[in-house]
Structure formats: structure tokens, C-alpha cells
Amino acid sequence: MSTDILAATLAKPGKYLSFVLGREEYGLEILKVQEIIGIMDVTRVPRTPSYVRGVINLRGRVIPVVDLRSKFQMPTIEDTEKTCVIVVQVTQGDLTVTMGVIVDEVSEVLSFTQEQIEAAPSFGGGMDEAEYITGMGKLGKKVVILLDADRVLKGEELEAVAQAAQ
């Protein structure tokens, strides 16, 4: 993914929900987040990519959940009591789709001004995940990796899901 595209989608200033994945903190635009729920039993769906943990019952609605660790090719760990599902609404084409993302821990809501957001550094080839990053939020010494929920949960990836399923 070239830097041009990253620059074009540089994170907007505003509020972000930060969460922990491994040792790093990541941020999702708060407007995309519908709610946060504790981890619950997930029904596996066969023949889906490994990062799709399965589906859950969100008050009568069945929504898919994606394991972010596995999505970012990080080692998976056992769920803990801090493990959460962030329910986000992402746009897929013309549709708004509700999905859950499983993260290690939800931390807080942070505000970033334009100055506090920096373009993501180039990681060179071999790291596809870099395309999900819209910028780096800086608060004091803390660096929060800001993610584009639409891209993480959509794009070619989920189309691939559909294709793989066929």
C-alpha cells in the first residue's frame, strides 16, 4: 500500500476508543463504535477464514465477530475476563454492517487534535496490515495506532470470505 493512499485517508481529529492488543494500544473512531460487550460464547462458522471467530447473539441479532489478534497475525491467546467485543458499524459498499471485534482489553476514549495525529510510518513491504492504519495518535509518550474500521473489517478481506465460502 503506497503512502499516497495512507495520506489520503489520514485519521481525522476527534474521539477514539482505545483498546489493547498485545502490548500496543490501538484506536477506533468512536463514531463507528456501537457498544462494548464482554466476551461471550461464540458459535463457530465453518469454512470461514481463521480470523472470523464466528457469530454471536447480540440481543436477538446474529452478528459475526472477528478476532483482531488473528486478523493482524498476532499470536492468539486464551480469552481473559478483560477480553471484550467491540461492536462496530462498518460500511461495506452501500450497506452498514454490524460486526464485533475481539480485543484483549478496552482502555478509554481519547481525543486527538490534528497536531497529535501523525501519518503512519512506512513499514516497507511484507506487512499488509499497515494498510489498516490511518495514523499514529500521540498523547504525551503514549502512541496509539489508529485503525480504519471499514478497512479492517471489510475490503477485499471479507469479500475473500464470501469467495472462499463459495
Add this chain to the structure above:
Amino acid sequence: MTITDVQTQVEDIAQALVLLDPTDTAGVVELGEQLASLTEILREGGRETEAVAAENAAALAAGCAGGDEVPAAVIAALSQAVEAVQICLEQPDPPTEEGAEIAESDTVTERPEGLTLSQLVDEDIVAEFLSRQTDALGDVEKLILAFESDDAGESMQELKRWFHTLKGESGLLGLTDMSEVCHATEDMIQAEPPAICVDRLLGVLDWLLSCFEYLEEKGPQPASAEELAVVLRTPLEADPDTVAEADAEVVIELAEEEAPEADVESGEIVEPEPEAAPVELPQVILPDYAGKNLLEGDVSLLQDFIGESHEHLEASEAHLLEIESDSQAIEPLNAVFRGFHTIKGLAGFAELDHIQELAHKAENLLDMARKGELDLSGGSMDLVFESVDMMKRLVEGVVEALASNGHPDEVDALPSLVARLIAATEGAPVAAAPAPALDAEPSPEAAPAKSGFVPLSNMKKPAAGSSGFVPLSNMKKAAPTAPTPPAATAKPAGKSAAAVKVKEAVRVDAERLDRLIETIGEMVIAESMVSQNQELRDGMSVKLAKDLDHLDKISRELQEIGMSLRMVPVRPVFQKMARLVRDLAKKTGRKVEFAMAGEDTELDKNVVDKIGDPLVHMVRNAVDHGLEPTNEERVTAGKPEAGKVTLRAFHKGGNICIEIEDDGRGLPRDKILAKAIERGLVREGDNLSDRDINNLIFEPGFSTAKEVTDISGRGVGMDVVRRNIEELRGTCEITSTPGQGSRFSIKLPLTLAIIEGMVISCGSEHYIVPTLSVVRLVRPSMNDISMVFDRGEMLAFEDEHLPLFRLGRLFGVEASKHDVEDAVVVVVEEEGRKMGLLADDLLGQQSIVIKSLGESMQDTEGVAGGAIMSDGNVALILDVAGLVRVAHASSSIVEPVDEVADEADDAAVSEMETGLPADVDPADEPTD
């Protein structure tokens, strides 16, 4: 200034024009000033044609200064000019000459010769026009030929549209000859019984081709258009007096600004001379059918109208069929009359003048029949049926208009139908009735209807005719493209009157209903979660248990009510079939008796909506293929002359069954088999059951018909039937007795939202298998299971061998029972093919509310959806057909062998291993 700005300005002017008071001369002058400034803007923008039109209009308006009253004709001309500018602006490419043309017809004297291109026309446009139309000729020819074999409205409408467009375009290019011929053709199409004019249409086509060639300088000058037009016009019984009168009126009104026109060609043809001037009008205001914008009116009123008129039309159709079978019946006739009357009234409230007009005319006819002045049979009966159809189409048009831009499409056949209705009533005392209809304030799209009460010959330019002499007071109603509410909210009285009407039922938005049902479903789940809560159960008092039971009962009841809300009787669909049978019988010249039973059986609305298509195919098949081709053949076979087709619906074991039965020849087993062998679907010598053979007709493209008729024979129908029924999660079975008839039985679930499912477990996961596809549950013994090449397992089931798949393996789930004898096999059937699914355990059977897995997972193979179980977890609903594909994808790793050979091998092996006869039926094996 952008185009949009200009458009807004033009729109403002158009609006002002519509609301203009005829006594307000100052207002007109002001408008003229606005037009003048518009002219400049247009000029600056390089839009010369529009500018010319605007300039002419401005001059026209300025000319009104000083007078007491603005002549209606001037206003009409002005609005046409403005409209033309609007249209031009909307279609930037190609830069049309319409605006200039309009202005020309209003003010300029010179007219191009018949087949000489207008000076104003750009060469590119001509080239584009010629190449496009020459190409289109081929399609049109096809259409005409289709028209010969099929007088259904579709091709006729298309044809008419094409000629209408060509008329407009050629008029635009100054090809008056061509436009006149198209015009005459158009008249002919709408005024004549179609069969008569096919030869002529082809003649017209040939002439057009020669014209195009001439224009491309490839051919000699074509024959005179006059002769052709005269020929085309001859069958039209023109009433010269009225024509002359009506045209004269227009001419007088327009005379002030119309210089005498030298319209050489068209003027002379058949029309009386005063015709000459207005002839140009239809050509230029062709896109007029945009009509008024329904969205500006009271939309809810329109929606009420749509719903109610549908009901009335359905009922009318049923009554008409009744009348047809018993012409003495008075009550159904009254009922139809009332239906039309109500629609007329409703249409009036909703300001749908064209529908009102049609209803009114049909009502007149029915009234005569009611009074015994007319025998409702044969032609007049057809006319009434046609009116019902037309009404449906018009209502459909309103629906579409509401869904899109608010402008109903012009229905070309309307004027001719109205004219014929009038003709049918004419001669009788009631015929005077058309007069009051004049008050019906024709809106532009109602214009064709209006021209219905001038003689046929004058109907050639419906739209132009009306905009030519619509009184000014009516112009307000018409409000061609005025985007303002004033025009639309003109009738508050009408609205309140409609609202007062007492209804027996409450119409509810389907979406809201769905949400209610969904919420009830959730509540039921929540309720069962609470009542099955272990903590609660541990310390349960008698009182609590009782209360919980009560709650359980209520929530169940609520769920049932919720479901019943969506239930509607299948009657409307059945009625359509009655109509279809009638039409088919007429068309094929057979006698067919149609009987219905159980039309009050209720089905989910979605199912009723979707069952129509397959039923149409099956009913067509029953009449066209099922019944003997001729009445005589039936008599020879010792059957009553009239063939019998029965359609019935009934409940059976939690499902709905719909059966279509005919007493015809039955399915030709030998022919089907021969065809199937020919197409390589089966092999000679294959041991096929009757059922297997019958099911072959569901194969795509399968047809034993020697000849493809317009009714059936292409082999598409039954494939559609099967697919649609599968979509509804139903099954279709055929039983047929040679010589005695065949019966198609469709089994459908009551609703699409809920299924009966068997809950099975596999490892830690729970899955649901739709009960409809479960044949049997088996606890297998090792003896029943045999291996094939170490890769495929087979289960001996009854006297068949079924492929056996382990669910755990398919889904990558660790099964908890490794010993096959402890596990259960669910024998499922899909499309007549059975297979075994090995799972750990059967947990029970229950009703399941189907939930989608969400867009991203919708296409997951083998999974039809999710269901929320009583513990709050999600269980996956298995899609048996998909599973078959999954299973094949995973087992085909070894070797992709020719399927039939493979199966033969399988059978051989199984025979060796098990000592059982290898009677594996290829049709029972899943195939890709």
C-alpha cells in the same frame, strides 16, 4: 451560471406560468422580461437553440401587454416553449433542436420539406440518428413478427414506443414525411386489432428503411409518404366534422401567433386542412408524458388508493369470471360495477384523472349491462377484462411513479381502450355520459384519456391535443412540471373525504410488522432463557413455577399471533390463475374448466408473493401440455370435451400444500426418458423409477415439446418452478397417470421466518437441520456402513446406499463420539437425493426463528443461517443442498472420475464388501 441555476430559473418561470391568472396581463409581461433575461443567459452559455426558443417566447409574452386578458393559447404556447427549454437543458447531449423547433411552430413561418433535413440540424446528429434507427429496424422487425404470434400488450407497447420516438425524432430533424408515417402507424397500432396490421407494419418498416438509405445517400428516393399514410389511415373511421371542428378550434386559438404554415406533406394526407398548423405540435412536445409529479401530492392518499384499488380489481376479476360462467348473475355484475365506481371515486380523490376516466367509461358500460341494455359477453366482456388489466397497469404505474421520480409513465394503449369503451356504449342512451368527464381536469398524463372522447381519427396527437386546448383554469391542475405544492394540494376536501372512510382492516407498513414479529421472537427467546435458568430452577417455588408457565403460555400465544399477522389467503394468486386459464383456453381454442379449492388457506405474505410465478408456469403447462391439444382428442379418449384443471390449497402436517391437477394425457414417460437419454441426463438401461423420470422435467432447458409455442415448450418453465419453490424452502412432487392426467404437488412451509428444525450436536457445536429435509434418523450399526476406496463412506438405508458424511469432518469440528455406533445419522433429502449426515446426538425438535448471519457471511456454503437457541447461543442452520456441494468439494480430492462410472464402481465395491445387491440409483446419489 451553471446549468442547474438556469434550470431553476426556467422552472420558476414554468411554475409562474402555471399559476398565472389569465386576466393578469402584467404578470405575463413580467414573465416575458424574465424570459428575455433567460435568453441572454442561455446565449452566453452557448445554448443557442434554447435561447432562440426563450427569445421567441419572450416576444410572445411581451405582445400581450395592454390586452385585457391573455389568450389561453398564448399561455399554452408559452408553457410549451418553456417546457422545451427545460427538456433541452435536461438533455445536454445531443444538443436538441427542440427549443428552436417549438419557437418555430409558434412564430416562424418556414417549414422544411418532407424528406429534406432541417437546416438547423447538425450533421452529427443526423448521422447518429440514421445509424441508430437503421440498427433498430432489425429489432423492430422482430417485434412486429412477435406481435403477429403474440398479441399480448408487451410487444405492441414497445413497438408503439419506438414509432412514437421515431416520430418525435424525425419531426425534430424536419423529416415531416417520416414523422407523419410514424404517426399514422402509431394510430394504427393503437386503434386496430393487431393481427390485421402486421403486413402493413412490415410495409412501413420497408419504407422507413428505404428512407434511411435515401438519407444516407445510398438509395433512391422512397415512395411518397402520402400514399402510405393514406393506406395506414384507411381503416380509421374518421369523423371529418369533429376532426375539423376540434382542429379548427386549436387553430383559431393559436392563430394569433401562428403564421400560416406551409406544412406541405403532412397537412394534405388525410386530415382536413385545418389540421396543418397543429401537426407540428405533437412532434415537439413529445416528452410531455413526464406528467405531473405524484410525489408532490398527498402520497399517503395515493398509497391508500393503490391498496384499495388492488383489492377492488382483484374482486372485480373474480366477479367477472363468475359472470362469464353465468351471464344471468346479477349480484356479481353489481359488485363489479360497485368496484369500478369506488375506484372512480378514489381516483378522483387522489387526483389520478386518467384512472378516473377509465373507470368512468368502464362503469358506463357495466351500467348498461346492469340495466339489461347490453349483453355482457364476447367482445364487451373482453373489453371489461381489458379495462381491469389496464387499470392494474395504471395503478402499477402510480406505484412505480411513487417509487421513482413521481411521474407516472404514459400508457399508450389507454386512449384506444377508452375509445373502444365509448364505442361500446355508444348508440345506447347512456352514451351521453362522456360529457361530465370533461370536468375531470385532465393532467398531462391524463391527456390521452381525454382525447378518448374525440373520435379515433383525432387521437393521433393526444398530448398535443390536450395542451392545445386545455382551458386555462385547468392548467393549474395540470401543473406539468411545477415543483410546488400549491398545484398538488388543491383539493383538501377530497382528502378528508377519503380519510373518513371506515375500514375494516388496519393497513400496516410491512416493515413495522416485520419488526414486531422479530421483537416477539426475541422476547420468546428471552423468556425461555429466564425460565430455563438453572439458578432460578434450583430454588423454584410452586408459585414461581406457575407464573413462569403462565408467562410461557402468553409468549407462545403472542408468537402465534405475530405469525398470523403475516398470513394472507392465497385467493388473489388463485384468482390470477383463473384468469390465466381463461386466456389460455381462448388462445388455444380449447375448452377448459377451472376449479379452485381452499383459496382461503392462509400463507405467509412473502410466500404468497413468490408462489405466483411458479404457479403461472405450472398452470400453463397443465393447459398447454397436460390437456389434450384438441377438444376432439379428448372426446375420442372418452373424456368430457372440456378439460379440467384444478387448483387447490390445503394444510398438511404443518405445511401448506398446493396442487395443480389436470385430467389430460399425463406425463409422456417414454418421451421424457428418450429426451433425457438424448441429452445425456440419464443412460439407457438405467433403472429409473417413475418419480425419477417425472423429476427430469425440472431439468433446465428440458422440453419434450416438438414445437415451441408462445405459451410453453422452451423448457424454462419447470426449472423456474423448481428454483422458486426451493427458494421458498418447499418441495415439488409430480404424480402422473398416463391417459388420466397429472398432479403437481407443492409443499411449502407456512412461513419463511420460522422453520421446524431438528437440533443435533456435533462436538461442542449445535446445528439445526430443517425438518422438511429430514427423511429419517438412524442409529447406524457397523454393518450398515461400508467404505469405498477408503475415502467414501456409504450407509445402507432401506434398499439404497447413501453417501455418508461426517458433519464434524465437513465443518472441522472435533466430534465427541468416535464410535459410529454411538452416533446418529440424519438421513436428509434434497432434490430427491438422499444422504446421511453423521452427528453426535439428536437434542430435539423445535420451531426456529431464522436469522441471517449478516452480509459478510451470507454465502457460507452449507449454512443457511443462524438461530438463537434457548441458552442465548447461536446455532447454525444447515443448508442441505450446500452441504452436498461442500461434501463433494472435500471428497473430490482423490480423483475426479466420471460420475456415473464412479458410482457404478461404488456400487460394485459395496456389493463385494457387503454382499448386498448393488442397486444404487444414480438419481439418488448427489451430483455436482
